[in-house]
Amino acid sequence: MKDLQFANTIASLRKTNGLTQDEVANFVGVSKAAVSKWETGLSYPDILLLPKLATYFNLTIDELLGYKPQMTKENIQKLYVELSQDFATKSFDEVYSHIKNIIDEYYSCFPLLLQMAVLLLNYQPIAGELKDEVMQKIITLCQRVEEYAENPRLSFQARSIEASCQLMIQNPERVLDLLGNGVEPYIGNEIIVANAYQQLQQTDKAKETLQVSMYQYILGIVSIASNYLMMNSTQLGKFDEMVERTEKVIEAFDLGHLHFNSTLIFYLTSAQGYMMQNREEKAIVMIKKYVKVAQSIEFPITLHGDEFFDLIDGWVDREFDLGSNAPRDEQSIKHSLISTIQDNPVFKPLLQKQEVRLMLTNLQHTLGCD
Template identity: 50%
Template sequence: MQNFQFSIIFVQRRKEMGVTQQQVAQYVGVSKAAVSKWEQGLSYPDITLLPKLATYFNISIDALLGYEPQMTKEHIQKVYAQLAKKFSEQPFEQVQLEIEELLSEYYACFPLILQMAQLYLNYYQSSENPQTILDRVLLLCDRVKALSNDYKLAHESEMIKAYVMLLTGKPEEVLLTLGDEVGIYYGKEQLIATALGMTGQVAKAKEIMQVSMYQYMLGTISSATEGLLMETDNRKHFDETVHRIEAMLELFQVNKLNINAGLVFYLKAAMGYVMQQRKEKAIEMIRKYYRMCCEIVFPITLRGDEYYYMLDDWIARDINLGSQAPRDEMSIKKDLLGSISNSPLFDSLKEDEEFTAIIVNLKHHLKL
């Protein structure tokens, strides 16, 4: 691939300068036949000749080789999507080799490193040695945090690392990294939006407020969802949480914005009801989970709607993967089914006719 890139750039640059193969050969001190082979991609110049060739063509060695130390955001998104798809089609270790080769070439491209860490985290369970992959994720996050000057990347790497620590049973390290207190919300976004409005930047101010509302809305749903299983011994609070979050899901039409938030909520609610031995309520939540699965339009994308009408530009600009899902379609479908059919928590429901029918229907709907 690199030879091919070099050949294209070499020919293009030589023609732009209006020089012949013979002239290049004489300058470098090789035969015309050698230059011809370079241009055909049949051979590659000795590494000691690259500085001289780059000087002759008045470009850098990296430019001559077609090498870019940094990938664009769009390129990273494309590479991520291609690799994610390969994970559902090829053995994990085969895709891993491709990722590591990519990392060795772009080991100073911190946005790419972070996305490869996220990709590993999304598929590590498919590996023959999941712990080794999680350890690799930690190393990649450490590199980003230590060497990147981008605060957002460093913060994101810290969050991914904390998640891995939870997966590997190290809650104490999470607390050391993130602390054990919640900061006070000061409404910085409101002040920024007001200031932007006063300077005439109304569109930007509106976008900031919509993004703020969107994130805090999803944050409320996520926090309530994670808190459900901590409240199974408090039925009144548990039921009220289910009631309020269901109202939020409907009010903000979350199934159109970020359907995963609703799916995870109904899944956790069903688990909580099973733990409380309330079978009918658990089946009700599974039923709603199934209905939401049937509303999914593939490929899944992150997007705004008529209410959050300024969200799409922010997603494209600030979300690392843009609007695309972090996992490939087939893996998502398998997880949607497996989350209820393979969960030990739902073993007590497997004799229930409706639960069995839901699994059969969901498998049919997802074409699995």
């Protein structure tokens, strides 16, 4: 395939430049027959001749060979979606093998490596006996991006993903090495940036900067609250207050529709906490809210704004390597929405209750997973 690609390239270059096979042969120092064989795919030039050929046609060697070590953002998005869908229809081993081949071919395309790490992290739970190998592969990819990517944003994201993996394999020291052991004081740089745009009379950019910041901070509050809840599960008063306050944020910004994932995690965590406290009725209330949000999800899933956050969509398309696409395939997401409750040991006592079983049955029906 590569030989044929080179054959087509060299023949096309010669004809486009109005050259004969003799002229190419004389410049490189081979016979006309050799050039003819290159163009028909019967043979390949010696590696030492490639620099001279590339110079002759004013190309890089990569261009001459038809090799593209970088992939565009659009192609990365398309590939990610295709691979996600493959996980839903093919064996993990088959898709994983394909991903490793892609990684080998584009080992210097750091945006792609980062997204392959994200993809593998999302599907690592179904890796079976390959779980440990896949986790190490993710960490290796992240460390390569951290070390060699010149884009600070990519390096930052890679450190965050690696830290998540290190936490999953119970290596907290490495997590602190990657992310630091404290919280930096809030500076409010986004406010300064927005005011700078305002002075430049770029009001739209100023508004987007502040709106995006607010959007991220609100989602951050809910995500942090979910983790903070479990650390206060034995303090009933504080736990209840955290649930009450966070629910007000969710309701105020309609996060069930705006960002259902963070909302579902919060309700799930709350239900788990209530079960640990032996307060089953409160846990059922949280599961009921979880199911209601899950039933309202619109497929296909996209990351989006709403009437209030009306500047989010453009920012998502511009700044996210995956754009607005979901990180996993639709079928896997639907399955996990149900299994998160059904397969969680902490909820086993609730599954004996008709009310809870009926809620899950209705959820299965809504999602088309009967």
